Amino acid sequence: MKRFILSLLLGILFITLQTTLLPSLPIQRIRPDILLIFTLYLGLSYPPISGGLLAFFLGYLMDLFSGNPFGLYTFSRPLLFYISQFFKNRFYLESFPSQSFFVFIFALVEGLLILILLRALNPIPLRNLYPSFLETFLLNSFVTGLISPVLFSLFNRGSFLLFNQHKMGIKEKG
Amino acid sequence: MRIRGFFLFRRYSIPTVIVLLLLFALVFMSLRVRQRKGIDFFDALLIELCSPIQKASTLVIKTVQGFFNQYVFLVHLQKENTMLKQRIAELQRESHQGKEMALAHERLQKLLQFRDKISPSVIAAEVIGQDPSSWLMSVTINKGEKDGVRKGMAVISAEGAIGQILKTSPYHSVVLLITDYNSAIDSIVQRTRAKAIVEGKGENRCQLKYLLRAEDVVVGDLVVTSGLSGNFTKGLMIGRISKVDKRGHGIFQYAELVPSVDLTKLEEVLVITESPMPLQEEKGKKVKKAK
Numbered sequence: 001m002k003r004f005i006l007s008l009l010l011g012i013l014f015i016t017l018q019t020t021l022l023p024s025l026p027i028q029r030i031r032p033d034i035l036l037i038f039t040l041y042l043g044l045s046y047p048p049i050s051g052g053l054l055a056f057f058l059g060y061l062m063d064l065f066s067g068n069p070f071g072l073y074t075f076s077r078p079l080l081f082y083i084s085q086f087f088k089n090r091f092y093l094e095s096f097p098s099q100s101f102f103v104f105i106f107a108l109v110e111g112l113l114i115l116i117l118l119r120a121l122n123p124i125p126l127r128n129l130y131p132s133f134l135e136t137f138l139l140n141s142f143v144t145g146l147i148s149p150v151l152f153s154l155f156n157r158g159s160f161l162l163f164n165q166h167k168m169g170i171k172e173k174g
Numbered sequence: 175m176r177i178r179g180f181f182l183f184r185r186y187s188i189p190t191v192i193v194l195l196l197l198f199a200l201v202f203m204s205l206r207v208r209q210r211k212g213i214d215f216f217d218a219l220l221i222e223l224c225s226p227i228q229k230a231s232t233l234v235i236k237t238v239q240g241f242f243n244q245y246v247f248l249v250h251l252q253k254e255n256t257m258l259k260q261r262i263a264e265l266q267r268e269s270h271q272g273k274e275m276a277l278a279h280e281r282l283q284k285l286l287q288f289r290d291k292i293s294p295s296v297i298a299a300e301v302i303g304q305d306p307s308s309w310l311m312s313v314t315i316n317k318g319e320k321d322g323v324r325k326g327m328a329v330i331s332a333e334g335a336i337g338q339i340l341k342t343s344p345y346h347s348v349v350l351l352i353t354d355y356n357s358a359i360d361s362i363v364q365r366t367r368a369k370a371i372v373e374g375k376g377e378n379r380c381q382l383k384y385l386l387r388a389e390d391v392v393v394g395d396l397v398v399t400s401g402l403s404g405n406f407t408k409g410l411m412i413g414r415i416s417k418v419d420k421r422g423h424g425i426f427q428y429a430e431l432v433p434s435v436d437l438t439k440l441e442e443v444l445v446i447t448e449s450p451m452p453l454q455e456e457k458g459k460k461v462k463k464a465k
Contacts, residue, residue, distance in 0.1 A: 012224060013227070016227045016228050016231045018306040019303035019305070019314065020231040020303050023304035024235050024239065029377070048188050048191070048192060059199070064224075064341075065224070065348065066305045066306055066312055066348075067311055067340060067354050067356065068307065069340070070203050071199065072203065074199050074202055074203065075196070075199040075202075079196060121203075135377065136376065136377060
């Protein structure tokens with residue numbers, strides 16, 4: 001329970017950083033998705049029920065503070081959480097490149113999923129959105145993937161310090 | 175039989191919870207699409223819980239940025255000072271011209287009885303957060319329903335139009351920026367009075383939709399609000415045309431514009447609370463009452 005609440009507070013802290021700190025950085029175009037990295041970390045280290053609920057709540061928060069009129073992230077984040085759970089013991093995710101690649105692919109998958117959902121839910125075609133997928137989203141997904149090993153490592157250390165669980169986290173199994 | 179059922183549930187409990195959670199997310203999405211009441215309460219509650227943290231974080235970031243801007247980045251101060259003096263001289267000249275124009279404008283306003291339309295009541299608000307996702311364009315402000323802010327109200331700044339209120343909670347609101355792909359504002363090109371719809375294109379850019387090919391529009395033309403949408407007063411600056419393309423087929427031409435407000439550096443905004451024309455919802459209510 002303690003772990004669940006701490007992770008929840010950490011998620012709120014990350015969304016705060018994502019809405020305040022990242023937009024104030026000098027390079028406006030590059031905005032990595034810290035919350036996505038955190039959700040994927042949860043997918044690799046958390047049990048399915050409590051982790052799924054956390055991913056759902058974090059997605060809900062994303063929707064709340066974004067200009068998105070639908071609950072897109074509320075659906076996409078738990079889905080990504082469970083897909084990452086599926087891959088957890090099937091791929092080697094200990095090295096930095098593999099972690100980066102893993103997060104980059106998931107960021108792209110989420111982008112495509114959101115694009116499909118927006119296309120399905122909007123009554124009018126959103127042609128303006130397609131160029132932004134290539135211009136902004138690809139770059140941001142790449143940066144998100146790039147910083148993910150550092151954050152994964154920080155999450156692992158934090159988790160070890162707080163709960164003394166050495167084998168918790170993504171290095172549990174290859 | 176009961177015991178067997180219990181073991182079956184234990185065996186499939188995790189997949190059941192996963193399926194239920196994802197189904198709930200889908201139902202939630204469908205509720206949002208239909209804009210049903212009921213989820214608004216949780217939205218407002220969560221916004222109110224998280225906004226103080228956002229506010230504190232913004233304050234810390236602004237303080238740190240202010241320190242760097244004031245003490246660390248003073249390298250080009252002399253050059254900037256000379257430039258600013260020149261700019262002041264230019265502005266003083268423009269100010270005199272502006273005063274003359276304002277007097278003329280005032281007379282015309284009285285003459286046409288449009289005074290109420292041009293000076294609606296506004297609420298000043300501070301931007302406390304930006305959109306967490308990379309391709310949606312919105313900001314969170316520190317004024318909400320208790321301050322008189324309602325969904326659909328226009329948000330402006332001294333430089334021009336910014337967007338419309340998308341979500342509200344008692345003390346905070348989310349503003350959909352004009353650069354968001356979901357945003358559309360009725361507008362006119364100031365020089366030629368050509369009508370068009372300004373749609374968001376992300377990345378501090380917009381495009382003009384339904385601009386007739388026959389209309390004379392060039393790069394640098396100013397685009398202002400037409401006042402027909404009901405939320406924005408007429409004549410508010412939206413932006414400057416940056417690209418015109420007539421090469422395609424059809425009766426419309428393509429034009430892009432850069433907003434007059436730098437939406438990536440928003441700090442303070444104004445919410446127009448008094449609409450010059452009744453909003454769509456209010457119109458509906460009035461019709462119902464009349465019946």
